[in-house]
Amino acid sequence: MNRLPMPLDPAATLPWEADLHVEPATADLPTLSVVMPVYNAGKYLEKTLRSLLCNDLAGVEIIMMDGGSKDETPAILAHYRDMFAHVQSERDKGQSDAINKGMARATGRILCWLNGDDLFLPNVLNAVRARFRDTPGCEVVVGDAYMTELDLRPIRHFVYGPERLTQAVLLDYARNHLVQPSVFFSRRAWDAAGPVKLDLHYSMDADLFLRMAGQFTLHHLPLDIAYSVYHEDCKTRSARAESISELALVQAGHGGQAEATATMQLLLDLRHQLERRIGDLEEAPASGPSLREQALLARVAELERRLAVLADAFVEIDALESA
Numbered sequence: 001m002n003r004l005p006m007p008l009d010p011a012a013t014l015p016w017e018a019d020l021h022v023e024p025a026t027a028d029l030p031t032l033s034v035v036m037p038v039y040n041a042g043k044y045l046e047k048t049l050r051s052l053l054c055n056d057l058a059g060v061e062i063i064m065m066d067g068g069s070k071d072e073t074p075a076i077l078a079h080y081r082d083m084f085a086h087v088q089s090e091r092d093k094g095q096s097d098a099i100n101k102g103m104a105r106a107t108g109r110i111l112c113w114l115n116g117d118d119l120f121l122p123n124v125l126n127a128v129r130a131r132f133r134d135t136p137g138c139e140v141v142v143g144d145a146y147m148t149e150l151d152l153r154p155i156r157h158f159v160y161g162p163e164r165l166t167q168a169v170l171l172d173y174a175r176n177h178l179v180q181p182s183v184f185f186s187r188r189a190w191d192a193a194g195p196v197k198l199d200l201h202y203s204m205d206a207d208l209f210l211r212m213a214g215q216f217t218l219h220h221l222p223l224d225i226a227y228s229v230y231h232e233d234c235k236t237r238s239a240r241a242e243s244i245s246e247l248a249l250v251q252a253g254h255g256g257q258a259e260a261t262a263t264m265q266l267l268l269d270l271r272h273q274l275e276r277r278i279g280d281l282e283e284a285p286a287s288g289p290s291l292r293e294q295a296l297l298a299r300v301a302e303l304e305r306r307l308a309v310l311a312d313a314f315v316e317i318d319a320l321e322s323a
Helices: 045-053 073-079 095-105 124-134 187-193 204-215 240-253 257-280 291-322
Strands: 032-038 060-066 086-089 110-113 140-148 154-158 183-186 218-229
Touching (some): 032 045, 032 124, 060 073, 060 095, 073 086, 095 110, 095 204, 110 124, 110 187, 124 140, 124 218, 183 187, 183 204, 187 204, 204 218, 204 240, 240 257
Parallel strands (some): 032 060, 032 110, 060 086
Antiparallel strands (some): 140 154, 140 183
16 A cells, blocks of 8 residues: 655545555656646645656656646645656746646656646556557547546546547537546647647647647547546636637637537527526616626627627638638
8 A cells, every 4th residue: 555645635635545556657668747737726736636646656757837826836836846847836828828838848758738626546647658658659548537526526427439539520529528637648749739729728628639630540548547627616617608619719720610500509508598597587676787687698798799709700711711
């Protein structure tokens, strides 16, 4: 049984730590770099770091790219300092910028990134590295994964296969998306398809993986690799309209007009939900709509604006493709 460092917060102890046996990495495994872009992730970060320590990190470098956090993050990083090959804590231009800077510093044969609220499962990094070692010409590996609640109760189990890992299928990314922390790629694949775009804040992974799928075979590793933790602070949950509209533009940019149109329907559905909520509210007083009604009406107006922007963008893309 292997013992991890004492946690700063006892609540950060992972449920599998008690019976943990960390399997040693063999010397012939290719090296791996894990880039961690974080900002004010203190509520979740210690669990994420402990999940990494449930793997043998020999031959693994962890590159911490902190955007200058003002919460508990600095104290957590200091407590676990020995596990990092590099720690940078300074203001950046957002998550995509942090990922790119971390990848530029990485030296591993295999690359990935792990957000400060997601988890790797025990002993999975050895299996990923072995898949790259044992599969000639392998440039991208996709493992299975869970989306979970904050308390790690499963929401959905993502099980992939070769038929689900083609660019044609992944173009319908809203329904057939990859779980980002279960995707690993070679330096060659990153150099060919990266870096991630700085103007993308929600769908940078979709854009990158679609580009990789257009150039390389995505190999399936039939093993649960990661937990993607879904909570109230997730960008894609707190800014759902923004993430949906950005994904539609990414899909259209990769030639998936029909898939982008289907994603736009999610925006329409969201608008209809808000309109129904407004209709269920009590009538506004004579002085005008309540603050809650004002907020909902503003949200509907924002959704309508985004739909109009998407429609205009699709017209421009059509014109460019037919020119």
